[in-house]
Amino acid sequence: MTLSGCLSLLLFGFAFFVINASVADDFAYDGRKKCSGCHKSQYKSWKQTGHAKALESLRAGEKSEAKEKAGLDPAKDYSEDKKCIACHTTGFGMEGGYEIEDPSKYTVGVGCESCHGPGKKYRLLHRKASDRFDKEKTPTSRQMLVDTGEEFEFVERCKSCHMSYEGSPWSGAKEPYTPFTPKVDLKYSFDFDKYVRDEKAMHKHFKLTGVFEGPPQPAFHQEFQDTAKPASEE
């Protein structure tokens, strides 16, 4: 193999490592209390979504028809079952994430950090950057947020819950698997471009004032901002 061949293989290996590391969560979770205090509009909207109520779906008597169809027992309480809660809570098994023995109400359900990344570190930067913006009108680069654990791609995070099933075409699939697969019903097929625009599952979007600038930004960022409402203070 040529030297440049070796090098690109090495680089490829490195890029692969970095991608995996970003999903493996090197940063600590903090719960949504802090996020919600500063982002009240997104919080109120998120509360109405299925993601917010995901832990309730595991309780006995909830979503019985869907459970039966997937071969589960609708009379059983699955809300403390390790095979289930990883995808129905925030950061289960990770530092600061949901714990069965000591459940915090701020990590119940699929919360802010399930999609935006574990926030203990970057949330401090949101405060600092916003103070700086207010005082000097200077924006902060989004790359600094990436470096402190904030997610901007989203897709791999969504897939870690939505596409982790036996026989999944997604290479990251691993146990515990979701019982709700396209085989059970085609409506469980995950289509990122469609799902990320789903108004029942995703919080509404609110206008950003420009505290952060530059890449990375997801492809749909501008589309969402174009129709975003002003955030409310109360």
Ligand code: HEC
């Ligand atoms: C101290 C207040 C504060 C806290 C705590 C906070 N944020 Fe922020 N956040 C801000 C401000 C201010 C902005 C900039 C908004 C703007 O540009 O108008 C921001 C921006 C964002 C953005 C948009 C970034 C971009 O692309 O421009 C996201 C997403 C976000 N916050 C999520 C979160 C999450 C998730 C948490 C909890 C882990 C959190 N924030 C905690 C104040 C905060």
Ligand code: HEC
């Ligand atoms: C931590 C796991 C997890 C992550 C991460 C996650 N989801 Fe979900 N999602 C769920 C669960 C669990 C439900 C079902 C909630 C319920 O009804 O109990 C769901 C439901 C949905 C639904 C509703 C589907 C329907 O049948 O109507 C959509 C749409 C959706 N998610 C999109 C997304 C997108 C887009 C992302 C990434 C930006 C994402 N989700 C990230 C676990 C997750």
Ligand code: HEC
């Ligand atoms: C790998 C992640 C994952 C695991 C593990 C998981 N789920 Fe889910 N669950 C999801 C996702 C994603 C959805 C949303 C699927 C969709 O609507 O497209 C969901 C949806 C559901 C729903 C709502 C289905 C509907 O049609 O409304 C129930 C009920 C549910 N899960 C129960 C369970 C139970 C019980 C377990 C454990 C035996 C479990 N889940 C394990 C990811 C998971």
Ligand code: HEC
């Ligand atoms: C299921 C995934 C998901 C969850 C859960 C989630 N978000 Fe988001 N959020 C997104 C996506 C996708 C965007 C769009 C990013 C963009 O436009 O760059 C977004 C955008 C934002 C923004 C930027 C402004 C806007 O409204 O578009 C803020 C701030 C934010 N989210 C805060 C939160 C907070 C606070 C929570 C928890 C209460 C939360 N998010 C929960 C996926 C999620």
